[in-house]
Amino acid sequence: MQQWIVNWSKLAKTDAHAAEVAASRPAVMQIFEGQITQPELDAVVDYVDKWQPPVATGPAQGQPEGEGHGALIFGIISLIMALIALILMQVNSNLKKLSDDSEGILRPEPVPFYKNKVYIALFSIVLFVVGGYYTASALIDFGRQKHYEPTQPIFYSHKVHAGINQINCLYCHGAAMESRHAAIPSVNVCMNCHKTINSYTKGPELTRPDGSKVDGTREIEKLYSYAGFDPKNAAAWDPSKAKPITWTKIHNLPDHVYFNHSQHIKAGKVQCQTCHGEITNMDEVYQFSELSMGWCINCHRNTKVDFYKTDSSGKATGNKFYSIYEKFHDDIKSGKMDSVTVKDIGGLECQKCHY
Ligand code: HEC
Ligand code: HEC
Ligand code: HEC
Ligand code: HEC
Ligand code: HEC
Incomplete structure (x- = not known):
């Protein structure tokens, strides 16, 4: 494992298993030769060896509250009622004054409403x-x-990249299929293509949100300065000298929330665009969804899972994983239920998302 971490491409040339693993991945790992010390290597290997899946602990399950619209409507209604009450009180006291006047009873001047303690x-x-x-x-x-x-x-x-040149999201974010994170590609992934694409000439003119123009070729040169690559002397390039690009992370869930990409993409078959918007039309990415708890919950309430079912001829369709939910299976067969949502498999349980 240590040799793989230091320089996977060197190992893949001599070791058949390493070559196989390298060929089966859409994206390549950065080469750390000369950048990682032996104690750091030992620590990485030790961490991987000892790693165990986290055990979810949390409060007992319950029903989450609905969104706060009810409270707002209630507030507005109370406000209107209070106003009506105030107006009626004013009318009442005016009428009383009138009748008192007509009967000739003298009363002290009423206190103006802004000094009235009840109103205040x-x-x-x-x-x-x-x-x-x-x-x-x-x-x-x-x-x-x-x-x-x-x-x-x-x-x-x-x-x-993903729009005009139709590069598959998973070419750069392949980790989303297997892990919690979609991950950002390393410089070496960019250089797979940009070793030969030195300039931006074919695509449309690019502008920043503030309207200023972007020189695509100049931006590719910035990539080269991170990669330590000189297009005039391409043969001399040493990938191990590449410095990581300091991208700013856009989507951030609070630490108390657990979100897993592979669960949604591989098992749930949710499209990237459902959560991230039309990325293929964005120059620079912005956060499309609210990432609030209500947003997660609403989708879990409404989305059907690819439930495992057998039709009358006994032919099975759907995700086999769900064959363990025998009750739903029987309910579908007997017609009590026609589909299973994420909620039914526990997608609203607090501890699934909070640890
Ligand atoms: C050629 C590589 C490449 C391809 C292809 C690609 N991306 Fe990205 N993606 C990046 C890089 C680099 C960043 C970090 C810079 C940025 O945020 O723009 C990024 C950032 C993102 C982010 C924001 C991450 C954050 O910081 O929160 C999302 C969401 C995203 N990509 C989704 C997609 C989707 C969906 C597709 C397919 C339609 C796609 N990407 C295709 C390279 C790629
Ligand atoms: C069900 C909604 C959902 C879907 C579908 C989804 N994402 Fe995400 N994505 C998120 C959330 C939520 C975050 C923020 C995660 C965090 O902060 O821990 C995120 C973060 C990211 C990031 C930032 C880096 C990271 O891993 O945290 C990238 C890149 C990204 N998504 C790309 C993709 C791509 C590519 C796809 C499709 C293959 C995809 N996402 C599908 C919800 C989704
Ligand atoms: C699969 C091939 C491929 C990969 C991987 C790739 N690019 Fe590109 N890149 C292209 C193509 C094609 C163009 C468009 C060239 C043109 O239109 O003249 C381009 C254009 C660009 C441009 C100029 C336009 C713009 O977007 O501003 C920049 C900058 C750029 N790439 C940076 C990157 C970075 C950074 C990465 C790694 C995250 C990357 N590229 C990965 C193929 C790729
Ligand atoms: C666009 C719809 C959508 C959104 C938005 C969404 N999810 Fe999901 N989620 C799904 C689907 C579909 C599944 C079922 C996957 C499967 O078949 O196992 C799922 C499953 C899950 C599971 C596993 C549930 C279980 O019982 O095994 C967790 C945990 C989860 N989502 C967390 C989140 C969190 C946290 C967010 C918000 C940050 C979120 N999801 C937003 C569609 C969504
Ligand atoms: C499908 C995933 C999911 C489930 C199930 C879930 N939560 Fe959340 N929860 C979230 C997300 C995402 C946030 C972060 C919202 C934000 O950043 O505003 C959150 C935030 C919170 C917060 C912090 C307050 C806030 O609004 O930011 C509390 C408290 C909380 N959840 C309690 C619960 C309880 C109690 C349950 C069970 C009844 C529950 N959650 C079930 C996803 C979930």
Whole structure:
């Protein structure tokens, strides 16, 4: 394993198994020769050897609350009722004054409403409730960053690569099929193509969100400075000298949430675009979805899983993994149920997403 980490391509030339693994991967790993020390290597191998899947622990299952629209409507209705009550009170006291006047009873001048203690108290309560509602929801949104589009160190366009040139997402984000993370490709993956593509000439003109023009060729030169590559002397290039590009991460879930790409892409067959939007039309990527708990839950409520079922002739379709849910299986057969959603297999249980 240590030889693989240091320089997989060297090992793949002499070792049949390594060659096989290398050929079966869509993306290549960075070469660490000269960049990693022996203690670091030992630590990596030790970590991998000792690694065990995390055991989920959490509170007992329950039903999550619905979204807060009910509370808002309730608040508005209360406010209207309070206003009506105020107006009626005012009308009542005016009528009383009129009748008192006509009967000739003298009463002290009424206190103007802005000095009336009852009105002041009522107004304070309303302010407290409405203000509290907005403060609380603003705090829950705190840290969310829909539409976040940071300026990246290289103007790298998904539209040019995944759109116009139709490079498969998994060529660069292949980890999404097998692991929790989709991962960002290393410089060496870019260089697979850019060793020969030295300039940007074929694609459309590129502009930044602020309207300024982008020189694609200049951006490719930036890539070369990270890679330590000189196009005039391509043969002398040493991939092991490449420095990683410091991309700014766009999507960030809080640490208390567990999200797994392979679960959604391989088992769930959800398209990247459902969650990330039309990436193939974006130059620089921005965050398309809210990434709130309600967003995850709503999709789990509505999305059907590829449930394992057998038709009348006994032919089986769907994901075999679900054959363990015998009850649903029987319900589908007897017609009590026509499909199974993520919710039915436990997609709303707190501990599936929180650890
Ligand atoms: C040629 C390589 C390449 C291909 C092909 C590619 N990407 Fe990317 N992707 C990158 C790089 C590099 C970044 C980091 C820079 C950035 O955010 O723009 C990235 C970033 C992203 C991000 C944002 C990650 C974050 O920081 O949160 C998403 C989402 C994404 N890609 C989705 C896709 C999808 C969907 C496709 C297919 C339609 C795709 N990518 C195709 C290289 C690629
Ligand atoms: C069900 C929704 C969903 C689908 C489908 C999905 N993603 Fe993501 N993606 C997310 C979320 C949520 C995050 C943020 C993860 C985090 O912060 O831990 C993310 C993060 C990323 C990142 C940033 C790096 C990382 O792994 O955290 C990349 C790149 C990315 N996605 C690419 C893709 C690609 C490519 C596909 C399709 C093959 C895809 N995603 C499909 C929801 C999704
Ligand atoms: C599968 C081949 C391939 C890979 C891998 C690839 N590119 Fe490209 N790249 C292209 C092609 C094709 C063009 C368009 C050239 C043209 O239109 O003249 C391009 C254009 C560019 C441009 C200029 C346009 C723009 O997007 O600003 C930059 C910068 C660039 N690539 C950076 C990268 C980076 C960074 C990576 C690694 C994350 C990468 N490329 C990976 C094929 C690739
Ligand atoms: C576009 C729809 C969609 C969105 C959005 C979505 N999911 Fe899912 N999720 C699915 C599907 C479909 C499955 C079922 C996969 C399968 O067949 O096993 C799933 C399964 C899961 C599971 C496994 C559940 C189980 O019982 O095994 C977890 C955990 C999970 N999702 C977490 C999340 C989190 C966290 C988010 C939000 C950040 C999220 N999901 C957003 C569609 C979605
Ligand atoms: C499908 C995945 C999923 C399930 C199931 C889930 N959560 Fe969440 N939860 C999330 C995500 C994603 C966030 C982060 C939202 C954000 O960043 O705003 C979150 C945030 C939270 C927060 C922090 C407050 C907030 O809104 O940011 C609490 C508390 C919480 N969840 C409790 C629960 C409880 C209790 C349950 C079970 C009844 C539960 N969650 C079930 C995905 C889930």
